[in-house]
Amino acid sequence: MPVNFRIRGGAGLLLRSLGDTEFNAELERLFRELFHLLTTAPADAPHSAAYVSYHISSEFMRSSNWSEQADAAQGLTALLQRLYNEPGIIAGLQAARREQSLAVLLRVYNIHHALIMSGLRSDHGPQRLDPSDALRLLRIAVTAAWGPWRASIELRGSITRYHRARLHDPGTGVQAIIGWQRGRNPPVQLRAATFNMQGTSATQTDKFRAHLLHRIRQHHVIALQEAGAPPISARHEAQLSVSDQFGGAHEVNRWRWEVGTSGRPENYMLYYLEVGRQRVRVAMMVNSDVSVTGVTVIADGAQSPSGLLSPRPVLGLRIRLPGMRTDMTVYSFHAISGGGPNSPRVLREVVWHTDTPFILLGDFNRDPREPTPEHPESRNWIAPQGIAELVLAQGPTHPSNRPVSMLNYSLTSDLAQVPEPGQVLDLMDSDHRMVSFNFMLSD
Structure with a gap:
């Protein structure tokens, strides 16, 4: 299904020109609307989440605005820390099919991880940001929704490959794979x-x-x-x-x-x-x-x-x-x-x-x-x-x-x-x- 029109409109309000208070308010409004889709129109949610990550990437990620990206990453970390501990958000993840909910979580993980990695290059980034926060919060959401996270998330390769995130069904149910391990067969x-x-x-x-x-x-x-x-x-x-x-x-x-x-x-x-x-x-x-x-x-x-x-x-x-x-x-x-x-x-x-x-x-x-x-x-x-x-x-x-x-x-x-x-x-x-x-x- 295509991008939900309310999500598209809400993303358009999330602009670099906003002050910190306005940015955090619009960010929370947008993400609550996104997770609410899992209960009202779950088929729209994965594509809508992809659009949210695309918009934030396009609007806030520049070649050298690392301090600005650190601010955005810090705001997103604080927001997800709250949302992933709310029973209503977790109930929404459980209401949709697991592949739909995991797809939404992975798109959120993508942009969160990217903002953190770039924000760490700012002058005070290492003091403000934790490179493991995107994965840590993903684990919190998955554990709250479906139990032990290792049943739903597989980690592959080194931490430097954790920008790669995808869904995979090994035959026992859909999983999220974070990272990548290079092949071992002859090239x-x-x-x-x-x-x-x-x-x-x-x-x-x-x-x-x-x-x-x-x-x-x-x-x-x-x-x-x-x-x-x-x-x-x-x-x-x-x-x-x-x-x-x-x-x-x-x-x-x-x-x-x-x-x-x-x-x-x-x-x-x-x-x-x-x-x-x-x-x-x-x-x-x-x-x-x-x-x-x-x-x-x-x-x-x-x-x-x-x-x-x-x-x-x-x-x-x-x-x-x-x-x-x-x-x-x-x-x-x-x-x-x-x-x-x-x-x-x-x-x-x-x-x-x-x-x-x-x-x-x-x-x-x-x-x-x-x-x-x-x-x-x-x-x-x-x-x-x-x-x-x-x-x-x-x-x-x-x-x-x-x-x-x-x-x-x-x-x-x-x-x-x-x-x-x-x-x-x-x-x-x-x-x-x-x-x-x-x-x-x-x-």
């Missing part, structure tokens, strides 16, 4: 690339043949931005409706591109996410030796009731390579122009709503390298620190002729090994260079 190589095509039309099949065909032969997956139209020779296979983390539906079209001969067939799959503007579609190109087990869309905000277009969503494919027993997810992302201001919040959404190891490829429209006199605005923008691994390109990627800025690169989580920087490929018919990566996966 499998995934060859992936990212390319901003600068738009194509149906008549520009030559761009696919001239630039992408020989590249996809060398890669398992290519993430495309400004993908325009598929090759005119591609055959449409399916129109998929994919729900995002807020319950909004998105159209994804699957195409098959057959370019070989009867004696030596070559088949590639193309997945296109419709974003309302054909030229700037986000897409994925997949080699035939990759099994696609699912399609994912991560939205940058809930869809507007008025139909206004929101920033481009992220297109993801759950894939499995030969030699792997479990899935991983590869994403294609195109950030807002003018410095990619939505990149940090979109990364957090990907982390919070992906239940596999992942690779986020794309055009981030911001340079992640250390600042220099020539590029004083560039910097590592990942927040909180450590929620993903930044994998740079070997050099600048934009503009394609004499590039100076690094806008095309990748972010990963929970791979078998730390990847080497991506190779910047030769000039092609675009204003961006393609970047090629070798990733090592294990399960």
Whole structure:
């Protein structure tokens, strides 16, 4: 179900401009309304909780406002300390299905943990905040609702991985898994690339043949931005409706591109996410030796009731390579122009709503390298620190002729090994260079 309209309206009142007293009052009003949904409209509660965490992330988390985030974290800690000890709140958790209530608790945990981790970087953060508070309060709520917390929460890996939280059903009932443990099986190589095509039309099949065909032969997956139209020779296979983390539906079209001969067939799959503007579609190109087990869309905000277009969503494919027993997810992302201001919040959404190891490829429209006199605005923008691994390109990627800025690169989580920087490929018919990566996966 989509985001509850009262939750959406209440979140809109929670603004950075509020004073401490007003902020804490609006925060309590919003969270009480959220937990009340579990008794009145439980199917709406998980998507509504996802929107609450998204709004707080978007409104209050900036690259260096650590003191402000510490204030928000402290206020949220005090509020949850009260709410999770109230019989009415616990009764609401018990009234809904466990997976619905756990989903709400995990979304609250996500934003609480993120604010604490960033707030700890402020001058007085270590004196004001406890890094274990998000998990401690989650345990309190779970224990009050369903008994010993170990029956409902499984901890995996080190505490540095506790930003990963997901639901899992091992066959004995739904559990929350906090953290991640890297696989121990022999690693499998995934060859992936990212390319901003600068738009194509149906008549520009030559761009696919001239630039992408020989590249996809060398890669398992290519993430495309400004993908325009598929090759005119591609055959449409399916129109998929994919729900995002807020319950909004998105159209994804699957195409098959057959370019070989009867004696030596070559088949590639193309997945296109419709974003309302054909030229700037986000897409994925997949080699035939990759099994696609699912399609994912991560939205940058809930869809507007008025139909206004929101920033481009992220297109993801759950894939499995030969030699792997479990899935991983590869994403294609195109950030807002003018410095990619939505990149940090979109990364957090990907982390919070992906239940596999992942690779986020794309055009981030911001340079992640250390600042220099020539590029004083560039910097590592990942927040909180450590929620993903930044994998740079070997050099600048934009503009394609004499590039100076690094806008095309990748972010990963929970791979078998730390990847080497991506190779910047030769000039092609675009204003961006393609970047090629070798990733090592294990399960």
